[in-house]
Amino acid sequence: MRRFQGMFLAGALCVSVAGLAVVRAQQPPPAPPPAQQPAGSVGQRVGTRVDNALDRVEQGAASAEAAVQQGFASARAKIDEMGTEGRVYGRLRWDKALAGSTLSVQASGQVVTLTGTVPDQAARTKANVLARDTIGVSQVIDQLSLASQPH
Secondary structure, eight states, X not given: OHHHHHHHHHHHHHHHHHHHHHHHXXXXXXXXXXXXXXXXXXXXXXXXXXXXXXXXXXXXXXHHHHHHHHHHHHHHHHXXXXXXXXXXXXXXXXXXXXXXOEEXXXXXXXXXXXXXXXXXXXXXHHHHHHHHTXXXXXXXXXXXXXXXXXX
């Protein structure tokens, strides 16, 4: 019986393959590729628009690059104008370890004097290190006082 089932399945498979070949033979052949389109065709207009869009993107990128370079040069000039006192104050003002401190910075050439109140010795050390490591500073005079801590 199994032998008969195997032969039946083999025969059914052959009929299916043969039927597929007949169905394929009845289908129309694929269409040939389209011929070149005449001048001024939709394809050429689309191509021209894409080229124009790419040109505008390139011009925009060049303009953005020039603006970034100009902005960088302007920022650099402002930092140079700010001077030693402003650079030190900016570093102290934005350091989290010095939050809550009242600081004042005075510069005379490359000598910076720090006055005000800091919460603890670690903050005092941090202020001195930041001031000393600032470009244009050669000496720091520490006149900072520690805030009184409750006992």
